[in-house]
Amino acid sequence: AQKITQTQPGMFVQEKEAVTLDCTYDTSDQSYGLFWYKQPSSGEMIFLIYQGSYDEQNATEGRYSLNFQKARKSANLVISASQLGDSAMYFCAMILPGSARQLTFGSGTQLTVLP
Amino acid sequence: DTGVSQDPRHKITKRGQNVTFRCDPISEHNRLYWYRQTLGQGPEFLTYFQNEAQLEKSRLLSDRFSAERPKGSFSTLEIQRTEQGDSAMYLCASSLGPYNSPLHFGNGTRLTVT
Numbered sequence: 001a002q003k004i005t006q007t008q009p010g011m012f013v014q015e016k017e018a019v020t021l022d023c024t025y026d027t028s029d030q031s032y033g034l035f036w037y038k039q040p041s042s043g044e045m046i047f048l049i050y051q052g053s054y055d056e057q058n059a060t061e062g063r064y065s066l067n068f069q070k071a072r073k074s075a076n077l078v079i080s081a082s083q084l085g086d087s088a089m090y091f092c093a094m095i096l097p098g099s100a101r102q103l104t105f106g107s108g109t110q111l112t113v114l115p
Numbered sequence: 116d117t118g119v120s121q122d123p124r125h126k127i128t129k130r131g132q133n134v135t136f137r138c139d140p141i142s143e144h145n146r147l148y149w150y151r152q153t154l155g156q157g158p159e160f161l162t163y164f165q166n167e168a169q170l171e172k173s174r175l176l177s178d179r180f181s182a183e184r185p186k187g188s189f190s191t192l193e194i195q196r197t198e199q200g201d202s203a204m205y206l207c208a209s210s211l212g213p214y215n216s217p218l219h220f221g222n223g224t225r226l227t228v229t
Contacts, residue, residue: 033214033215035217042222043223044221044223045158045206045218050215050217095214097214102148102171103150103218105158105159108155108157
C-alpha cells in the first residue's frame with residue numbers, strides 16, 4: 001500500500017522569500033505519479049504541479065518547482081518569491097496505475113506568508 | 116470549462132436524517148470521484164466512476180452511503196441515517212485522460228451532523 005508523509009504541520013515564510021514543503025512517499029511500485037495541491041480557506045483543491053516517476057527532469061510550473069529525489073523517495077515542493085496569496089494548506093498526493101485511479105494524500109502543511 | 120460544481124456548499128442535519136449531495140463534473144470529463152476530508156487531514160478516497168459505472172468503492176464507504184452517476188453526467192452521494200462521525204467536507208473531482216491526469220476538484224460540501 002502506498003503512503004504519503006508530510007512532516008511539517010505548519011510553515012512560515014516571509015513575503016518574496018522561497019520556501020520548501022517536504023513530502024516523502026512509500027511505494028514498491030516503479031510507476032507512479034506525484035501531485036501537489038493547494039487548498040485555500042475557501043476549500044477548493046487547486047492542482048499545482050505533477051511529477052511522473054520516470055520523468056528525468058524536475059517539474060516546474062511558474063513559481064512552483066518539484067524537487068524530485070527518487071532514491072530518497074522525496075518530492076518536495078519549492079515555492080519561489082512567496083506571495084500573501086500563497087497562504088493555504090498544501091497537500092502532496094500519489095497515484096499508482098493500478099490503484100483504481102485514487103489519489104492518496106498526505107496530511108498537509110499549512111503555509112503562512114508573512115508581510 | 117466552468118469547473119466542478121457541488122451543491123449544497125453547506126448542510127446541517129440532525130443525526131438519523133438522510134442527506135444527498137450533488138456534483139456536476141467538467142462536462143467532457145468521463146471520470147468522477149468522491150473524497151471525504153475531516154479537519155486537519157488530507158482527503159480520503161470514497162468512490163470512483165468511469166462514465167456511469169461505479170468501478171471502485173473504499174472500505175470507508177459503509178452501506179449507509181450510496182453514490183450514483185446516472186447517464187455518466189452528474190453524480191449524487193447519499194448518506195442515510197447520518198451519524199456525528201459523518202461530519203466532514205465531501206469533495207467531488209473529475210478528470211479525463213490517463214491515470215496520471217490531474218483531478219479537478221469542486222469547492223466541496225461541508226456536512227455538519229448535530
